[in-house]
Amino acid sequence: xxxxxDTQVIYSKYRFVMQDFLKQIIKEGGDLSKEYFDRGVTxxxxxHIADLLTEADIAVNDFLLKKIQETYPDHKITSEEADQIGxxxxxxxxxxxxxxxxxxxxxxxxxxxxxxxxxxxGEPYLGAVYSPVANELFFAKKDHGASxxxxxxxxxxx
Numbered sequence: 001x002x003x004x005x006d007t008q009v010i011y012s013k014y015r016f017v018m019q020d021f022l023k024q025i026i027k028e029g030g031d032l033s034k035e036y037f038d039r040g041v042t043x044x045x046x047x048h049i050a051d052l053l054t055e056a057d058i059a060v061n062d063f064l065l066k067k068i069q070e071t072y073p074d075h076k077i078t079s080e081e082a083d084q085i086g087x088x089x090x091x092x093x094x095x096x097x098x099x100x101x102x103x104x105x106x107x108x109x110x111x112x113x114x115x116x117x118x119x120x121x122g123e124p125y126l127g128a129v130y131s132p133v134a135n136e137l138f139f140a141k142k143d144h145g146a147s148x149x150x151x152x153x154x155x156x157x158x
Contacts, residue, residue, distance in 0.1 A: 030132035
């Protein structure tokens with residue numbers, strides 16, 4: 001059996017690995033989306049004229065879903081581009097927007113990003129926003145602040 005300290009060390013390592021995994025896959029997904037952006041994309045309307053879907057949305061979504069499912073099969077995944085995956089009562093839920101700003105993306109405007117949040121017991125736990133065009137990775141962890149490209153950031157006091 002594990003002692004309480006052993007359990008805390010294992011759990012802490014699990015969470016550290018999860019945040020590194022999040023940073024890795026969001027950058028890989030962002031790099032994939034930038035490949036599509038650089039060559040130009042086709043798009044179609046999803047539900048109405050202002051709601052677009054590109055081939056990159058699907059490719060990045062599929063990439064992220066596959067990576068998360070392979071690494072964390074017991075986690076729930078909610079994505080803008082797919083049906084919910086995983087157990088409803090999962091401790092962790094990954095919330096994905098494979099390309100936030102699809103209209104800009106589809107029109108060749110370089111103002112879009114990949115967003116992934118991780119919820120734990122329904123509360124925000126980890127979050128990342130990656131802009132591959134600007135090469136900016138914003139990351140936040142509950143009770144640990146936020147960073148951009150590894151440098152701490154904070155709101156202005158005024």
